[in-house]
Amino acid sequence: MSVVGIDLGTLNSVIAVARNRGVDVITNEVSNRATPSLVGFGPKSRYIGEAAKNQEISNLKNTVSSFTRLAGRSINDPDVEIEKDFVSAPLVDVGGQVGAEVTYLGKKEKFTATQIVAMFLTRLKATASAELKLPVADVVLSCPVWYTDAQRRAILDAADIAGLKCLRLINDTTATALGYGITKTDLPGPEEKPRRVVFVDIGHSNYTASVVEFRKGELAVKSTAWDRHFGGRNFDKALVDHFAKEFKEKYKIDIHENAKGKFRVIAGVEKLKKILSANQAAPLNIESVMNDIDVRSMLKREELEELVKPLIERATIPIEQALAEAKLKPEDIDAIEMVGGCTRVPSLKNAIQEFFGKSLSFTLNQDEAVARGCAFSCAILSPVFRVRDFSVHDIVHYPIEFAWEKSDDIPDEDTSLTVFNKGNVMPSTKILTFYRKHAFDLEAKYAKPEMLPGKTNPWIGRFSVKGVKADAKGDFMICKLKARLNVHGILNVESGYYVEETEVEEPIPEPPKEENKDGDAMDVDAKEDKDEKPKTRKVKKQQRKGDLPLSAGTAALDQASKEAATEKESQMIMEDKLVADTETQKNELESFIYELRDKIHGVYAEYANDDEKSRLAAKLETIEDWLYDDGDDATKAQYVSKMEDIRSIAGPIIQRYNDKIEEERQKVLKKQQDAHAAKQAELERKKREAESKKQAEAPPEPKDSEMSDADTLKPDEIEEPSA
Template identity: 45%
Template sequence: MSVVGIDVGFQNCYIAVARSGGIETIANEYSDRCTPACVSLASKNRMIGNAAKSQIITNFKNTVHGFKKFHGRAFDDPFVQAEKPKLPYSLHKLDNGNTGIKVRYLEEDKVFTCEQITGMLLTKLKETSENALKKPVVDCVISVPSFFTDAERRSVFDASQIAGLNCLRLITDTTAVALAYGIYKQDLPTPEERPRNVVFVDMGHSSFQVAITAFNKGKLKVLSTAFDPYLGGRNFDEALVDYFCEEFKSKYKLNVRDNPRAVLRLHQECEKLKKLMSANSSDLPLNIECFMNDIDVSSRMNRGHFEEMCAQYLMRVEMPLKVALEQSKLSRDDIYAVEIVGGATRIPAIKERIAKFFGKDVSTTLNADEAVARGCALQCAILSPACKVREFSITDVVPFPITLRWKSPTEDGLGECEVFTKMHAAPFSKVITFHKKEPFDLEAFYSNPQELPYPDHRIGCYSVQNVVPQPDGDSSKVKVKVRVNVHGIFSVSGASLIEKQKGDGDDMQIDSEPMVQNEGRGEEQNKMQVDPEGPSQQDQQSEENSSSSKVGPALTLCFLPQRQMIIQDKLVKELNDAKNAVEEYVYDLRDKLCGMYEKYVTQDDSGRLSLMLEDTENWLYEDGEDQPKQVYEEKLDALRRLGQPIYDRHREHEDRPRAFEELGKKLQLYMKFVESYKQKVSSARC
């Protein structure tokens, strides 16, 4: 069994695997190391990855991309509503209020959840891994942005289960990069020495993340994280698109925004232009043929003008850097290095601002595109029993403070406690002791809604049941265990009731376990023994393994459609392969009839066969355009019945000289054996 790390980006995905003592990035069937985060639904099947990206222009209403940020978000979410007009495909409000994606698939209007779409993408990445490794892939680690909330992380985790993956950990992008950086360093300070502090800056296509990490030999600890969830490479693309839309409106009288296909083409060209400007400061052309209404358009842009247009975005680069440095309680002099990753960090103006803020040159020792996937693969190798890796501990942080509120049916007022402060170490468990006489409810929520890049600050509601007073009428002591697990997901994982009993003059305590029920977005809980407060890694891992094997009822409903779509894709592929086999045989045999097979067939047979091949070719592009698989197989069999004898005669003629040569060699060998035997017989008689 292989273990892989998956970087699910807004625009592209990367897969890395730990094998042969190192980390490799896996290429897909197109020999590309990156797979576009695209899913295209069509009348017969789905296309995912590179094949789907090729459909963005021609099938734009049913090609889904840029869906990563819809995870766990309601349809009425302001971010979703702001994105809706920019999308070529349609969004739909689901029954639970979440965001669905409406497309036309198999000639019917279908609505898919974000988890299902991501599940399709992850299934494709899983297949790519298995084809490259020639082994089954189950265990994986998947990256998520550091600013993803509880609901968003649960949504990604659900998508991994739909894809049939055992996600050992959802790891934040910057933590994965830090692991990829630190695990190979041989010169890290010992635990007794001052740690090496490194800043990791990751600006991808849709977001900007910063983390400051302290390294010692065999471990890393995230000191702080900061982010701008809405600043990334696509902002710079959109600035160019807006500029050229206005220019083409005045120059060519074209209203580009009214044509979704034209907007998509312009986006593609602007992204290419942006990348060229990162490497070239001179004027660069932008030319698009037959852009709209059969009109060719052209323009020019240079880096200086581009940076002026994007000044509002460049100004936002410094703030996350400043926040991360302040939260880490370090000075600029304490920073050992500044590592940058992500495609958008290639923009010279962004590099300059990062270097200027920290007062030192930025480092590019890591692969800007693949570092996250490589870190995910390393973490998966560490967690999976299938691999043996050097020990390397990782301590992440809780990005947003979490508060717990409680209330009993007969109590007046509410109690509150901030159980996890901002930048608290994670994963981590805590035990809270309550004195209660009756069941009570717990509500978990993020403490500072104004700092949350998400409109709903609620996490989940939990009900602690079967709480009764002590025999003497006093309140019972109830211990409730809360935790942030390795996925960054909060849960109330257990509760125990402590009863006082008399025994031989000494009081003793017996722990029993009231049932903990959850509502809202809280996960289903296991009954379990409460452990002492602390980040017990063994306990954490055992619970993750048990929880990852559970599938909720909502997810079960997603598995059947997923399997049906996979079967449908397989049937369509087999059909296309059968059709292509007929076409390939027609072209191959026709060429050889006039070439290498010419002297092995009579002129009359050649004429009849050529006519049959021509008829088959015409049939393929007319009545045979859409036929069942069996029809194509019958056509191929009919052609082979005529072509096989010719092939056999050619092969026999080609193989006969070699056969005679081999026969001659064998005869010579036997003759030598006979002569040797005769000599031995003669010697014996003498």
């Protein structure tokens, strides 16, 4: 079983996997550790990730980016209006959700942001499977802290469509904190002062600051604040606007009127910004930006800092908010961990460092920390991995309330209740109690809509409770509903049941015996009857009697819509595969033509007669002409057929060549075998000769019945027998 964590970023996404007693980042098909978060649509197939990046400039209107910021939103959301500046494909309404209208397979199609996220996850799933040589099913996905219930449901729906089981949808900074804490062996114990760390994550489009307390084996998020429109792309926009003004004066061109020209400038300033992070000045040279005009310019770091000054002035606001919510001061913080690509900007680092008055820490990989934390989370949740126990306590960021209709039988009943307050630990379960005689509905929504991103609808879901009726005496049924904010940060009413109150007798606990001066318990009533029964009292207790059926309506896709989207995705995967296979077959045919044309006058020349050579040359020329004319857009079957046509002539020639090669190989093999056999025979002969020579040189051994000269007795040594 694979254990995979995915950092779903706005610009790039990273895949990490737990293996080899650690966490590795998986490279994609071109060996990059991050995959561009792009999905493009073409006349034959889709382009996803690296393929979409390669054709982006030539296919701007059909390439969708920033889809993680669009998922779960409506077209009327002000944040979606902001995204139109960064997404080149036209954004439209698709059944109440924001989506993109693109040209796919030669016709106009509309896809929701959820579907586009699913397409991208399908590519990441294939990348991970290819690397691990295992099917990938279980994953942990990251998301921005500020995501609402609807946005979180959209990402989970996308994972389902892509055939992935999301074990946890984890907040970006929580994943980073987990990756930081789980590897630390020097965290304070339960009774000691916790280690307080501020995680500052500034990526391509988001800025998040979290205050996290660490103790041995656990982390607790104390507060989080964010700026949804602060990141690398905002720095790029400031630079693009600066150069647009300069080019208008200097070259009389307006890049804002030309989408491709603007894109080329965005790509150029992105590189320029990175160079200025390490150098004092950098050039900008772009060939044919628009109207065949080349542009040149130069920018100093001081000029860049002046251009982004409004952004730098906002740099510490999220940190101040997070510290205020946690009721802490900068001096209470033990470390400030910086992650995210934008934290490489020197002026941004300086502003944050001055605020804290201490050095910043860069111990985590700025681009991969979130993905690594996701992989650790997946390993913890997976039954096949043994990981050090580490508890993660996240918090609720938007208060949630339930509202219901007032019961006619209870005129003074409240009709709403805030069940999950901001700062509550998550996941969390609450039991709601209602007294009813009939079925009823309740609605969940965010208690403070002004806190939500953009103008998000505060509605979360509607839950209907069935099977409610008065009891035999006409009294209320006591209904209990279990409301749970789960690990994904999603609210559900998981179950409902009803209880009955019954009177039961329970013993009254005896008061503690008084102690005498010596410390021994005194017998208060020496005359107490030892056989007296203990005193009891009657109390009312609730006993569960049965379940109440529930039905729910939420922002999540219904089963039918999800199945339709899954089927559509499977169909598009098959079309992509067919196009890829067709392209492979076409390339093989082209390579085969060039290979034969070269070899027929080379290694194959002596194995073909003149007639075969002329027929093969004519066939190759005919098929090559077809390949670059009508065959440029042929089917896989046509390419296979043309390959067979060539093989019908070239096959016998190639076979003769292969037979000759095999014959020569067998001769060489036999020669080697004969030489080996002769060598073995020679070794055996020499061995026998050596043994014979050794035997000839050895002295003969005496027989048992004979005596040697040394053993012969002299006459005077013979003893006479005694008389």
